Each structure stands twice: as structure tokens, then as C-alpha cells.
Amino acid sequence: MAELASISLEQPLEEISDELGNSFAEFGFAIVRDHGIPQDLIDRAEDLAKAFFALPENTKKAYHIAGGGGARGYTPFGTEIAKDAEVHDLKEFWHVGRSLPEGHALSDFMAPNIWPSEIPGFQQTFEQLYTEFEKAGDTILRAIAMHLGLADDYFVPTVEDGNSVMRLLHYPPLANDVPKGAIRAAAHGDINTITLLLGAEEAGLELLNKQGEWVPVSPPKGALAVNVGDMLERLTNCRLRSTTHRVVNPGGEAARRSRYSMPFFLHFRPDFVIEPLEQCLAPGDKPAPPITSHEFLLQRLREIGLA
Numbered sequence: 001m002a003e004l005a006s007i008s009l010e011q012p013l014e015e016i017s018d019e020l021g022n023s024f025a026e027f028g029f030a031i032v033r034d035h036g037i038p039q040d041l042i043d044r045a046e047d048l049a050k051a052f053f054a055l056p057e058n059t060k061k062a063y064h065i066a067g068g069g070g071a072r073g074y075t076p077f078g079t080e081i082a083k084d085a086e087v088h089d090l091k092e093f094w095h096v097g098r099s100l101p102e103g104h105a106l107s108d109f110m111a112p113n114i115w116p117s118e119i120p121g122f123q124q125t126f127e128q129l130y131t132e133f134e135k136a137g138d139t140i141l142r143a144i145a146m147h148l149g150l151a152d153d154y155f156v157p158t159v160e161d162g163n164s165v166m167r168l169l170h171y172p173p174l175a176n177d178v179p180k181g182a183i184r185a186a187a188h189g190d191i192n193t194i195t196l197l198l199g200a201e202e203a204g205l206e207l208l209n210k211q212g213e214w215v216p217v218s219p220p221k222g223a224l225a226v227n228v229g230d231m232l233e234r235l236t237n238c239r240l241r242s243t244t245h246r247v248v249n250p251g252g253e254a255a256r257r258s259r260y261s262m263p264f265f266l267h268f269r270p271d272f273v274i275e276p277l278e279q280c281l282a283p284g285d286k287p288a289p290p291i292t293s294h295e296f297l298l299q300r301l302r303e304i305g306l307a
């Protein structure tokens with residue numbers, strides 16, 4: 001059986017594009033090493049995320065934007081519910097979006113960021129990390145474009161000023177009274193184009209393979225777990241798979257520990273029309289109709305209780 005690829009981004013892209021693409025076709029996931037995001041920046045970001053989540057609940061809740069759909073700032077424990085799930089996820093998170101200049105044509109789609117004044121260096125560090133995630137994402141998208149037989153810069157204009165969101169996640173130690181069936185992150189597919197995830201070396205992340213088995217995803221420390229989201233799946237007429245994944249509750253000692261992770265949900269621009277690529281169509285296929293990335297996002301956010 002094919003293996004989940006573990007790829008160094010320092011290799012020439014033409015040498016890794018098929019390995020990456022095949023892993024996305026089989027598993028929807030790949031491990032990506034040597035991605036260029038500096039380890040000291042990652043360490044600093046993790047420390048700041050920990051410092052924020054350690055603040056008193058009331059201080060954190062002041063950064064919850066009512067009616068904002070969780071797009072920016074803080075979303076408290078017990079808010080997000082996965083599509084078709086019956087209980088809430090056991091997590092709290094903070095969202096950082098793109099900082100657009102004032103009066104930008106896409107401002108209506110992207111709320112301004114907010115920053116916690118209690119944590120010095122938070123804004124500067126996470127703006128830097130956002131930029132680094134974008135650079136790594138650009139390289140990965142180039143490799144995907146090559147695999148699909150497109151020009152290597154095909155994705156550049158599709159994601160320019162896109163609505164990408166970085167999520168700082170905290171799964172607190174498990175309480176004794178966890179609601180029946182509740183897990184850290186219930187089974188879901190990501191909505192966006194691709195997701196670049198840091199922090200998944202702390203156990204719990206699992207993907208659902210084609211055989212219907214849950215398989216752990218365990219990147220080495222500092223590496224990215226990268227997965228295909230629903231938007232790229234739709235663009236590729238399901239050639240690249242948006243795979244269901246979840247974060248399970250650990251047993252033993254780990255149950256008394258927090259888990260922290262940082263996914264970067266790379267999105268198309270809101271006005272990009274997702275229309276299945278000719279390269280991915282076979283005779284007789286009935287591809288999904290075209291839809292703008294913004295409309296697609298709204299549909300999905302309504303389903304998970306965030307819009």
C-alpha cells in the first residue's frame with residue numbers, strides 16, 4: 001500500500017511533485033520537512049500561544065467578537081461543532097487573518113485583526129508567522145500545480161490576497177466530566193485550499209484512509225502535516241482528496257496535558273471561481289458547478305455553527 005509521503009521541500013520541486021500529489025490522491029495528507037519556517041519563530045509563537053491561553057477566561061472572552069463567526073480573535077471552549085457532530089469539540093482557539101491595507105478592494109470579505117494587549121510581541125510574531133506560512137504554502141502549491149500538469153505558478157493569482165486564516169489551538173487537559181462522545185476535534189474535512197499544520201507531533205491527529213481505518217498522522221517535531229481542503233478537492237474534481245480527520249483524546253499521562261497546534265488554512269481569494277480543472281476531467285464526469293470561494297466558505301461555516 002502507498003505510504004504517507006514525508007518530503008523535504010529543499011529538493012527540486014520537479015523531483016517531489018508527484019510524490020506529494022500521489023500522497024494527496026491516496027491520503028489527502030503528506031508530511032513536509034525543511035519547509036523554511038524558522039524553528040525559533042515556531043518556538044516563539046508556541047510560547048506566546050501558551051501565554052495567551054493561560055490568561056483568565058474572562059480576559060480571553062473580551063477578545064471574542066460576537067456575531068463575527070470566529071473569523072478573528074478568540075473563540076471559547078465549547079463553541080465549534082463539526083459538521084454532523086452532536087457534541088462540541090474540546091478546544092479553544094484564536095484566529096489571525098490577513099492584514100489588508102485600509103480601503104483595500106477585498107476589505108468587505110476580511111475583518112481587521114485584533115491583538116491581545118496582555119501578551120507583548122504577539123502581533124509582531126504572528127504576522128511574521130503568517131508571512132512564513134504563505135511562503136511555504138506558495139512552494140507546496142507550485143509542486144501541486146506541476147503534478148496536475150499546470151504551469152508551476154498557476155495558483156499564484158488564485159490565492160493572492162486570499163482569506164487565509166492561522167488558527168492557534170489549545171486543547172486543555174481532559175476534564176473528568178467530558179460529555180459522552182466529545183473529542184478534541186471531531187471528524188471533519190477542512191474547507192479551504194490546503195492546510196499547513198504545525199504542532200501535530202503531540203499525538204492525537206488521525207486521518208480516515210480509503211479503507212475506512214483511522215491512521216495516526218505523526219510528523220517529526222517542527223515538520224508540517226499538510227492536507228488538501230474541500231476547495232482544492234472540488235477544483236481537482238476529487239483527484240486530490242480532502243480527507244476526513246480528527247483529534248482524539250489521549251489516555252494516561254497525556255490526558256492531563258494540554259495539546260497546542262497551529263494550522264494555517266490557506267484560502268483562495270474570495271472572488272476566485274472554483275470550477276473543476278479540465279486536466280482533472282474524464283469523459284462522462286459530471287463535475288460540481290462553479291462557485292466562488294467566498295460563497296463556498298459561507299455554506300460551510302453555516303454548517304459548523306460559525307456563521
Ligand SMILES: O=C(O)CCC(=O)C(=O)O
Nearest residue numbers: 169185200205247261263
Ligand atoms: O490540531 C490538530 O492537529 C488538527 C486541527 C484541525 O484539523 C483543524 O483545526 O482543522
Ligand SMILES: [Fe+2]
Nearest residue numbers: 188189190245
Ligand atoms: Fe482540520
